Amino acid sequence: MLMMRTESMSRPMDLSHQIFARLQPHLHSWLKIYGKNFLTWNGPKAQLVITESEFAKEILKNKEKAYPQMETEGYLKKLLGDSLVTSEAMVSSVEMMLERWKQHEGEEIEVFEEFRMLTSEVISRTAFGSSYLEGKDIFEMLTKLGIITSRNVFKIKLPIFR
Template sequence: MTSLGGLGIKGPPYRLIHGNTKDISNMIKEAMSKPKSLSSSHEVLSVVQPHVHSWTKIYAEGEKWAKMRKLATHAFHGESLKSMIPAMVASAETMLERWKNYEGKEIEVFEEFRFFTSEVISRTAFGSSYIEGQHIFEMLMKLGFLLTKNSLTIRVPGIR
């Protein structure tokens, strides 16, 4: 059994070279072979990612996991979100003001809403506009890229 980053979250044992990919593949094949009659949205995970559904029932309970879940729930509680409304409104006003420059022209909506989301996060989390917090977001994107790249690297014990 392995532990996730010292967080006290247990998981299935890791196997050399392939990790848990064979287990995951078999679970997905099994889930796809069964008839699907989903009565609620909570059952979707058991079909889309059966390994996550199964392993969370077996391993993801524990004192540290419960604390993490409680912290995440608190962050999205209604009272916590109420304090963020002024920052969200300010970000929306900034976006609408910027859109005035595009009058009669096309707007790349996907990019605009990506920027808007980043602006809201920056204002609520860091107390600054996206422009001021852009460096932080660039570093977070680089970190995400490195984590993804690192997770795809095959490790052989004794060889770096």
């Protein structure tokens, strides 16, 4: 793998968005040899490589918890910790948002507001173990406080003039 990557990086790259073969030459060649989905080994751990969208959807849904999350180790664990990236709260919150969107099929949705609510939902679940709706009043007050603060940050305060 290292030799393939070193060899691919030694050549100049064409101006193209097709960079997969350059960054992951081993996976690129294995896809040609073994097909769209295959099993590979990283030391003693098996890794399933999938490229078909239906399999990806099934794995990401993970309703039956058949696909455990990858354990982070070493520097990656120190960098990410048990943060939102590795948290199931984010998945639950996104699923709730998508269910809400299904009720508005064919209608316009205020995406900024939806993602603000999603962020609040994820924060509520990870920090407080509750949903956004339970702490909605607190988040609304924090939003108002943020607006007031941002308005006053740029006001010049002189001792004599207001």
